[in-house]
Amino acid sequence: MSDSTAKILDGKALSKHLIGELKERVLACVERGVTPCLAVVLVGEDPASKVYVRSKERKAAKAGIATKDHRMSADTSTETLLGVIAELNADPAVHGILVQLPLPEGIDEQRVLAAVDPAKDVDGFHPDNLGLLMLGRPRFVACTPQGCMRLLAESGVSPEGKRALVIGRSTIVGKPVAQLLVQANATVTVAHSRTRDLEAEVRQADIVVAAVGRPEMVPGAWIKPGAVVIDVGINRLEPEQPGAKGRLVGDVHYASAAEQAAAITPVPGGVGPMTIACLLANVVEAAERV
Numbered sequence: 001m002s003d004s005t006a007k008i009l010d011g012k013a014l015s016k017h018l019i020g021e022l023k024e025r026v027l028a029c030v031e032r033g034v035t036p037c038l039a040v041v042l043v044g045e046d047p048a049s050k051v052y053v054r055s056k057e058r059k060a061a062k063a064g065i066a067t068k069d070h071r072m073s074a075d076t077s078t079e080t081l082l083g084v085i086a087e088l089n090a091d092p093a094v095h096g097i098l099v100q101l102p103l104p105e106g107i108d109e110q111r112v113l114a115a116v117d118p119a120k121d122v123d124g125f126h127p128d129n130l131g132l133l134m135l136g137r138p139r140f141v142a143c144t145p146q147g148c149m150r151l152l153a154e155s156g157v158s159p160e161g162k163r164a165l166v167i168g169r170s171t172i173v174g175k176p177v178a179q180l181l182v183q184a185n186a187t188v189t190v191a192h193s194r195t196r197d198l199e200a201e202v203r204q205a206d207i208v209v210a211a212v213g214r215p216e217m218v219p220g221a222w223i224k225p226g227a228v229v230i231d232v233g234i235n236r237l238e239p240e241q242p243g244a245k246g247r248l249v250g251d252v253h254y255a256s257a258a259e260q261a262a263a264i265t266p267v268p269g270g271v272g273p274m275t276i277a278c279l280l281a282n283v284v285e286a287a288e289r290v
């Protein structure tokens with residue numbers, strides 16, 4: 001039994017609520033002849049990507065957002081994929097384009113992401129959109145970082161003046177979330193694989209955003225009492241690991257961290273569902289701009 005007093009930041013419930021709220025905006029678009037539409041491009045057979053794409057399509061349907069499916073084989077060339085993106089860019093019925101990551105080896109991911117029309121880049125991965133975020137004039141903000149900030153707001157703790165630690169420096173999560181925290185007036189440190197003393201960094205942090213993809217690498221004992229923990233990691237334990245049975249865990253050891261933290265996101269049911277809600281909000285925004 002845990003004697004946790006932490007507030008659980010329920011991303012599943014919040015995402016359901018946000019998707020529900022989108023319905024009215026979708027209806028307003030439809031009334032003026034624009035049905036928000038997301039093109040979903042999935043290349044290859046990655047099982048997790050298939051699950052995420054299915055979930056995005058199901059939730060889009062719940063909000064009244066249309067989807068256009070593009071499934072392509074793992075041996076698709078960069079050129080072929082660029083051709084599909086060019087068609088979607090030119091299609092006025094498509095408002096948002098999502099290229100599910102990771103792409104199979106051999107495809108030039110940077111070229112592909114840069115080929116998406118920035119006005120349809122609902123994932124916020126295009127260099128223009130990343131640049132606008134850096135300038136503090138965001139157009140589309142990447143969905144997981146947005147979801148993190150929304151969950152942080154739910155904690156009731158303002159980032160202003162707080163020490164925030166982002167663990168991980170990926171372009172799709174670590175860097176943009178660090179930028180959003182800076183813009184929210186937090187004092188931000190970004191830790192990564194070469195950080196000398198991660199424990200010391202975590203111990204000082206009022207806000208911890210963990211996005212490294214290493215199961216339970218942050219023990220609860222490192223968490224500063226009263227901190228807010230946003231766990232982006234979604235790691236499936238191998239069935240042979242003790243007590244695992246294919247269980248999903250975050251980058252933070254949840255049970256022990258919940259004993260220290262003021263608020264914490266669970267895995268599953270935390271940041272993951274928020275990624276999808278924020279994606280759909282971006283699609284509606286793109287359609288509203290038409």
Ligand SMILES: Nc1nc2c(c(=O)[nH]1)N[C@@H](CN(C=O)c1ccc(C(=O)N[C@@H](CCC(=O)O)C(=O)O)cc1)CN2
Nearest residue numbers: 052099100101102123143144234268269270272273275
């Ligand atoms: N084009 C993109 N590719 C990827 C993104 C992205 O934002 N855009 N993010 C991740 C994967 N992802 C969305 O695509 C994603 C990951 C996890 C979840 C989620 O709801 N997870 C559940 C658990 C689901 C499970 O059982 O595996 C949870 O955390 O509760 C949603 C979306 C990489 N690729």
